[in-house]
Amino acid sequence: MDIREAQSAASELLSQAKAQGATAVELHLGEFSFKAEFAPPVFAAPAVAAAPAPLAAPQPAPAAEEPAAPAIEGTPVPSPIVGTYYSSPSPEDEPFVTVGQEVKKGDVLCIVEAMKMLNEIQSPCDGKVARIYLQNGELVEFGQTVMVIQ
Structure with a gap:
């Protein structure tokens, strides 16, 4: 299996696992393997989508967030x-x-x-x-x- 196939399989597994509410996932494909743990979802004001981080490095929490847009009644x-x-x-x-x-x-x-x-x-x-x-x-x-x- 080449790296592209492993990356595609890993991406599909991550999407399915997050959609189903999994807290962790581990994958072994021949010589390739990875393990990912998900933080519980935080329901806050929507943020701008960023490029996905590499699977091996967890992202630290930002030091200070931008001020949220004012809440709208409704x-x-x-x-x-x-x-x-x-x-x-x-x-x-x-x-x-x-x-x-x-x-x-x-x-x-x-x-x-x-x-x-x-x-x-x-x-x-x-x-x-x-x-x-x-x-x-x-x-x-x-x-x-x-x-x-x-």
């Missing part, structure tokens, strides 16, 4: 899964919703792609889209607020 819409946020059904289509748009309970707000499955996120209530926290193509964590409906 109903938060959390992501039910880990995946990639998409605001429209395809790149050439208009977004499902925009800030200020009125929505009804059950309207599709966005898509979160996980393992090649497209999961529609629906509005939990009637109201107006007050804020969208993510940009198209950004990674989203389980429980991370995607948008707020007022």
Whole structure:
């Protein structure tokens, strides 16, 4: 097995393990092996996605975070899964919703792609889209607020 195959297998295993709430994972593929432990999820204001760190080196906590955006009153819409946020059904289509748009309970707000499955996120209530926290193509964590409906 070459390094690319091992990296692909490791990446797939990590994605599945995090999506299922695992706290640790260990993989042995021929001469390649690694072990990863996950910190419990922290439900805070969404952060800008950064490039993934190497598997062997855990990331230290930042010394000081940037100030969070002011909280917006309304109903938060959390992501039910880990995946990639998409605001429209395809790149050439208009977004499902925009800030200020009125929505009804059950309207599709966005898509979160996980393992090649497209999961529609629906509005939990009637109201107006007050804020969208993510940009198209950004990674989203389980429980991370995607948008707020007022």
